[in-house]
Amino acid sequence: MSSPDPQVRAARNQSTSSARPGARGPVVAVTGAASGIGALLTERLAASDEVRQVVAIDERRGDCAAARWQVLDVRDPAIAEKLRGADVVVHLALDLDLETDAGARTAYNVRGTQTVLTAAAAAGVHRVVLCTSAMVYGALPDNELPLSEDAELRATAEATGVGDLLEIERLARRAPRAHPGLNVTVVRPAVLVGGVDTALTRYFESPRLLVVAGSRPAWQFCHVDDLCSALEYAVLEKADGELAVGCDGWLEQEEVEELSGIRRMELPSTVALGAAARLHRIGLTPSPAGDLAYTMYPWVVSGSRLHDAGWRPKYTNEEVLAELLDEVSGRRTVAGRRLGRKDATAAGAAGATVALLGAAAVVRRARKARRRI
Numbered sequence: 001m002s003s004p005d006p007q008v009r010a011a012r013n014q015s016t017s018s019a020r021p022g023a024r025g026p027v028v029a030v031t032g033a034a035s036g037i038g039a040l041l042t043e044r045l046a047a048s049d050e051v052r053q054v055v056a057i058d059e060r061r062g063d064c065a066a067a068r069w070q071v072l073d074v075r076d077p078a079i080a081e082k083l084r085g086a087d088v089v090v091h092l093a094l095d096l097d098l099e100t101d102a103g104a105r106t107a108y109n110v111r112g113t114q115t116v117l118t119a120a121a122a123a124g125v126h127r128v129v130l131c132t133s134a135m136v137y138g139a140l141p142d143n144e145l146p147l148s149e150d151a152e153l154r155a156t157a158e159a160t161g162v163g164d165l166l167e168i169e170r171l172a173r174r175a176p177r178a179h180p181g182l183n184v185t186v187v188r189p190a191v192l193v194g195g196v197d198t199a200l201t202r203y204f205e206s207p208r209l210l211v212v213a214g215s216r217p218a219w220q221f222c223h224v225d226d227l228c229s230a231l232e233y234a235v236l237e238k239a240d241g242e243l244a245v246g247c248d249g250w251l252e253q254e255e256v257e258e259l260s261g262i263r264r265m266e267l268p269s270t271v272a273l274g275a276a277a278r279l280h281r282i283g284l285t286p287s288p289a290g291d292l293a294y295t296m297y298p299w300v301v302s303g304s305r306l307h308d309a310g311w312r313p314k315y316t317n318e319e320v321l322a323e324l325l326d327e328v329s330g331r332r333t334v335a336g337r338r339l340g341r342k343d344a345t346a347a348g349a350a351g352a353t354v355a356l357l358g359a360a361a362v363v364r365r366a367r368k369a370r371r372r373i
Helices: 006-018 036-046 102-122 162-178 199-205 224-235 253-260 269-281 289-295 304-308 317-328 341-350 352-372
Strands: 027-031 053-058 068-071 088-091 127-131 183-189 191-193 209-212 221-223 242-245 264-267
Touching: 027 036, 036 053, 036 224, 088 102, 088 224, 102 127, 102 162, 127 162, 127 224, 162 183, 183 224, 191 199, 191 224, 191 317, 199 209, 199 289, 199 317, 209 253, 209 269, 209 289, 221 224, 221 317, 224 242, 242 304, 253 317, 264 269, 269 289
Parallel strands: 027 053, 027 088, 053 068, 088 127, 127 183, 183 242, 191 221, 209 264
Antiparallel strands: none
16 A cells, blocks of 8 residues: 555645543634734643644734644635535634624635634534624614614614624525534623724724714623633534623713723714714725724613523623723724824814814815815
């Protein structure tokens, strides 16, 4: 019998060396494993005595030496072969970057999720874990406090990336019908904190906290470590279905202002939303006006299914807010746009909202001037 191809032999050797000798438990594949939440989860699962092996999938190799790496784009149908032998897939290869072109972002997120679900079914994987956000419930004035996991998803596609997440939720519901035997679990974190950059974390980079008159914000955070532990619960089948995750309880806007020491600037909703929409439309800010809703109305989740399974968050809302404030210290953002040092000094003196209104006034004057011409 001839010797195997050197590449095949190397792959076999890597597979053998990365599996924990004598370990029981699932073989888990993680997409987006080289960075962010994917990297944190890969390290966590690779160190777990309840996981036999971790297959790490990304477009580049990451730092976890204990995982078996497969380097490819998740939209590549060849991923089905890379998933053979896996029991569970955690799909974390999502692009929610504020600066990414919206069309390209949606194409990557939706096509990637479709491909992973189809490939997992073809490879005989029995469970796929997806991660979206509690934002899919929508931020609405009549939301219950807190929302149950079974609450209707009433979000619209007007906030950054939420349209993609709603489509991913739709794919998650459809997959078990299209692929009998495939179980899909969806994890929905509250405001994520811990090395992440979102419109909601940038809210705390402003010199003043924009508060829309008549709104009643309620802030609930989720530390990335708690998200990873919730994902591990899903991987090990300790909880399934739709799982909301976050710190226990919530903070009122007044508590946030007291804890942060950042003063508010209150505006009528028509002024705030109108200015935000105009600035985004002409490309001055990355955040659409829809992002403001999540700072106006509650979207707090109960996390009851994880709690019933025995999971508890390690962090409190107060602790996560303190970590967030430490992370963003020294940064200055106006209407979702990061400023350079020179601009930040001016914004600090004027206040974020003043700058937002000033920019909106410039837009109005420019339009009037064009009409006169």
